Amino acid sequence: MSEQVWIAGGEVICGIGLNLAHCLDAFEKMQPGMGAMQHLRSAHASTFPVAEVKAGNEELAAMAGMPAHWSRTALLSMIAAKAAWNSTGLGPIAHYRVGLVSANTVGGMDKTEHFMEAFLQDNTTGRLREVVHHECGSITELVADALGVRRHVSTISTACSSGANALMYGARMIRAGMLDAVIAGGTDALTRFTLNGFNTLMILDQQKCRPFDDTRTGLNLGEGAGYVVLVSERLAEQTATWCRLSGFANANDAYHQTASSPEGTGNFIAMQGALNMAGLQPADIGYINLHGTGTQNNDSSEGLAIVRLFDGQYPPVSSTKSFTGHTLGASGGIEAVFSAYALQQGIIYPNAQFTTRMKELPFAPVITFSRGNALRHVMSNSFGFGGNCSSLVFSK
Amino acid sequence: MKAFIQGTGSISAQDSTVFPATIREYEGNRLPVADPDYKQWIDIKQIRRMGRVIKMGVGASHISLQDAGLAMPDAIITGTAYGCLADTGVFLNKLVTQQEDMLTPTAFIQSTHNTVAGQIALMLGCHGYNNTFVHGAFSLENALQDSLLFLQENPARNILAGALDEITEYSHTILSRFGLYKNAHTQQLLRSGTPGTVAGEGAAFFVLGAEKNAQSKAELTGVEMIYRPASVEETAAHISQFLQRHGLQPADVDLLLTGRNGDAHGDAYYENIEGTLFARQPVAAFKHLCGEYPTAAAFGMWMAVQALHTGQVPAAAMFKGNAPAALKRVLIWNHQHTTHHSLILLTAC
Numbered sequence: 001m002s003e004q005v006w007i008a009g010g011e012v013i014c015g016i017g018l019n020l021a022h023c024l025d026a027f028e029k030m031q032p033g034m035g036a037m038q039h040l041r042s043a044h045a046s047t048f049p050v051a052e053v054k055a056g057n058e059e060l061a062a063m064a065g066m067p068a069h070w071s072r073t074a075l076l077s078m079i080a081a082k083a084a085w086n087s088t089g090l091g092p093i094a095h096y097r098v099g100l101v102s103a104n105t106v107g108g109m110d111k112t113e114h115f116m117e118a119f120l121q122d123n124t125t126g127r128l129r130e131v132v133h134h135e136c137g138s139i140t141e142l143v144a145d146a147l148g149v150r151r152h153v154s155t156i157s158t159a160c161s162s163g164a165n166a167l168m169y170g171a172r173m174i175r176a177g178m179l180d181a182v183i184a185g186g187t188d189a190l191t192r193f194t195l196n197g198f199n200t201l202m203i204l205d206q207q208k209c210r211p212f213d214d215t216r217t218g219l220n221l222g223e224g225a226g227y228v229v230l231v232s233e234r235l236a237e238q239t240a241t242w243c244r245l246s247g248f249a250n251a252n253d254a255y256h257q258t259a260s261s262p263e264g265t266g267n268f269i270a271m272q273g274a275l276n277m278a279g280l281q282p283a284d285i286g287y288i289n290l291h292g293t294g295t296q297n298n299d300s301s302e303g304l305a306i307v308r309l310f311d312g313q314y315p316p317v318s319s320t321k322s323f324t325g326h327t328l329g330a331s332g333g334i335e336a337v338f339s340a341y342a343l344q345q346g347i348i349y350p351n352a353q354f355t356t357r358m359k360e361l362p363f364a365p366v367i368t369f370s371r372g373n374a375l376r377h378v379m380s381n382s383f384g385f386g387g388n389c390s391s392l393v394f395s396k
Numbered sequence: 397m398k399a400f401i402q403g404t405g406s407i408s409a410q411d412s413t414v415f416p417a418t419i420r421e422y423e424g425n426r427l428p429v430a431d432p433d434y435k436q437w438i439d440i441k442q443i444r445r446m447g448r449v450i451k452m453g454v455g456a457s458h459i460s461l462q463d464a465g466l467a468m469p470d471a472i473i474t475g476t477a478y479g480c481l482a483d484t485g486v487f488l489n490k491l492v493t494q495q496e497d498m499l500t501p502t503a504f505i506q507s508t509h510n511t512v513a514g515q516i517a518l519m520l521g522c523h524g525y526n527n528t529f530v531h532g533a534f535s536l537e538n539a540l541q542d543s544l545l546f547l548q549e550n551p552a553r554n555i556l557a558g559a560l561d562e563i564t565e566y567s568h569t570i571l572s573r574f575g576l577y578k579n580a581h582t583q584q585l586l587r588s589g590t591p592g593t594v595a596g597e598g599a600a601f602f603v604l605g606a607e608k609n610a611q612s613k614a615e616l617t618g619v620e621m622i623y624r625p626a627s628v629e630e631t632a633a634h635i636s637q638f639l640q641r642h643g644l645q646p647a648d649v650d651l652l653l654t655g656r657n658g659d660a661h662g663d664a665y666y667e668n669i670e671g672t673l674f675a676r677q678p679v680a681a682f683k684h685l686c687g688e689y690p691t692a693a694a695f696g697m698w699m700a701v702q703a704l705h706t707g708q709v710p711a712a713a714m715f716k717g718n719a720p721a722a723l724k725r726v727l728i729w730n731h732q733h734t735t736h737h738s739l740i741l742l743t744a745c
Contacts, residue, residue: 043496105508107530116492123569131570135477136509137531145624153623154538155531157479157509165527169538172545176397193488196496197504252472252517252526257505269523385505386514388526 005171005245006236007228007394008181009087010337013080014224014324015051018063020337023323024347028369032323032352034208034220039072040190048204050190051222051325066146071108071133072189072223074142076330080225081143081183084337088181088229090239096180099152101170102140102227103162103186105329108133110191139187152179160291160384161250162186163226163332164392168248170230180235185227185333194328195221201258209294209326211319212303212365214356219293222325226334242344246377247280247393249273254387259297264305266389267291271309271379274391278377282310285393286375287348289339290365291383292319293326302383303361314363316373318351332382332390339380340394346373397544399604400612400745402554403464405456406698407432408598408686412459416699416710419685425577426568426595427687438519445502446515447482449562452599453512454519457556464603464611466554471525472513473542475535475559477690478567479509485566512560524553533690533732535559536697540619540740543604551606558601559691568595576688578658585658585684586715593657596687600694602701608745614704615743617725618642622737631737632669635729638739646673650720651709653700655693655730657683665734670716678717680709693730697740700726704744 011019015033016026026033033051040052053060053076061068064078081100085093111130119126133139137155144153152173156165163186170182188194198204198221205218230245251273253266260267275282291302306314320338321327327334338349351365358364376396383389406412409427410420420430434443434451437458443451453474461469483506490499505511510528517526525546529538536559543557571577578592585594604616620638625631639646652674656663670679686695703709704726709719728740 113488113491116488119566119570120489120492124573128570128573132574135530135532136479137477137534140531150623152621153531154529154534156527157530158513158526158528159508159510169527169542169545172542172549176545176548192491192496193504196491196499197487197501197507200499200501200504250525250527251523252514254517254521254523257511257514257518258501266523385508386510386526386528387517388510388514 003175004233005174006231006241007243007245007340008231008239008241009084010228010340011080011083011087012224012226012334012337013053013076014327014334015053015222016323019083020341026323027349030350030352032208034325042192042195044195044199047206049208049220051220052190053223070142071139072110073104073108073187074139076189076225077102077139077143077187078146081227082147084227084229085183088239093148097151098149099170099173099179099182100140100144100149101154101166101182101184102143103156103166103329103332104136104139104188105157105159105162106191106193107136107139109193110189113192158388159386160328161332161382161388161390162329164382164390165250166333167228167245167336167392168250171245171248174230174232180232182230183227184230185336186329187225188223188327188329190221190223203295205294208353209322210353211292211294211322211351212299212358213354214358216294216296216299218295220325222327224324224327224330224334226330226337228336228340242340243394243396245392246395247274247278249277250390252387253389258385260301260383262301264301266387267302267305267383268308270389270391271305274393278393278395280377283313284377285315285379287315287342287378288317289335289380290317290319291381292321300360302381303358307361316348316366318349318365320349322352335380336392339378343375343378343394343396346375347371348373397548399544399547399606399616400608401602401614401616401701402605402609402611403460403603404613404698404701405459405463406600406695407452407456408695409596410685416712419712421582423581425579426563429597447480447506449480449560450506450512450515453560454516456558456599457516457601460601460603461556466603468520468522469524469556470553471546471555472516472522473527473539473555473557474513475529475539475691476509476561477532477535478561479530480507480511481562481564481567483507485564533736534621534738536691536694537619537621537738547606555604556601557604558599559694560599561597561689561691563595563597580658582684586656586681588658589660591660593659593688596689596692598686598695600698612745614701615745617741617743620739624735625737628665628668632673635673635739642741649677649725649727650723651726652677652679653696653726653728654679654681655683656681657688662734665731678720679715680713681715682713690732693728693738696728700728700742704742
């Protein structure tokens, strides 16, 4: 490709911290964010642990500078997106051609499900302000308007890979010379809709999830938002950068609407495609931030695809979902921030709750936090529903 | 950055097998889809479980692939503002009324916005690039822009791109409470001069390739989005600049195809700029044929591609002036609530 796309900064908010510094602290101290629900109101509150952001809507609204009655998904998005932009030191957004590409899976569903309680009793009732931001795109616009982004605003929803696809689209627009910078990532708040949906699929763990562990029995849901700031080469020369987004690919598993193919066909094609675009060999990758949800099927497929692609030379791998839970539309964004920052700082994150290597795999995830690793290239995987598989590669 | 449209397919309030020779007229505040026989594309056991928007999407994508003579695309890119509303509604209803108890997975599985793109990939066995944009009245436009950017990376690719949205009882009731709709006859809608429009739904797909071939129907020359323009003047300037980037003046546009929908306030915005930029250009419209929905421009684009291919603009689509004798360039200008404007430039090939 002609133009390189750089990461000029990024920020997150999730179950292990209100910002990236807090998250690093939690990784280092081995403190996963899962626990009993404090903010989501659900009949399953005592059954399934979740990784909630440790703040109520009033507190998040104050941080975001938005009304507390807006969807939690917008509040989380605003906090992380604004902090991501500020982390670049580029100054006012209005000075550049800036876009916002944000992903989410259920838009303002946290408000819609409350609206439906009244609406289903009597369809002339229910406050319309609770559904006015139901659409996924509406959440992105609330944030774009608050940030003053007008040049490009878009929303992607490809289930669990949404956030990673937001980075790809942003990178393509920068390469085409359409934009100087793109705030790219995703957001999702916990909702009863998704909690119950995953429960019907019987893939929620009642304990803390154990990704890439032979004893794993499912995932924990989480919430949050994460954004990187992608910039053009020209802008990268004006500011300090973390790394480059050197490769990315998106493929479809085309196997089942929710389950992954046993051999991880889509996962393999996505990882291989990202390496090809970056012009790298598998051995060049110094760390893989796994999709690693903790379900039987997901981890087995991803693991076997890694075996096939890396063929005996396995880099350190870990799933940060063992700390943050699965944040769905946000996960690709949050994990892109973790991965890009890991590369810049030489950090490898631990995989929590690990005890037993998977029988079908010749490798196990890293279980301790470490700094000072000589990383040149880091891979981040996001695979999900609808067969959507995406892989990103970050390079120094 | 341009592409050739090698095939199109649409499922809408119009029967695409006879449109535009036969136009379906409606009266009311909602235009239903003229459902084709989905059994020709989908296994009967699957049809029963599928939400309508999934069937529409799968159907329209099949028609467009067939039209292009293509068995397997290299990418599937969709746009949808609302996603799979019917399945979302079913799951929400049970969630609330059964107090989160005894729920079943089918509706949840089919509720995700990428269901249609995933389902098309699954049915075709297509492992290629797969993406879904969910940004209101920019959903189609982003799918087209992603397609153009993806083609630029590798011009050998064929892309199946499209957009879709459905109406459900819940969504129509809720959107009606926002005061968006009115009762009208579709023939009179565009001259009604009162607030409100009629609701619509549908799916339209396009096969895009970088090279012209024997199947090529028209060229997708450019696509552009304008988000929250500060004034009519800013929008007009944006339209002029968009045309300039393609080496054109407003006078070079043979037909302006607008998204006017019968809502007096929104339509005045088109009138205003038509008066300054396109005073001598014939103007057509499409939402009296398909209804208003965030991805309705996909129907307009489907109709425009047909017109460019045959050289005939449907008489029922003309709003101002006469249908041009020679049709080379069509500019589709659509806006939603005056805040989301999109431009799609098509050229005969």
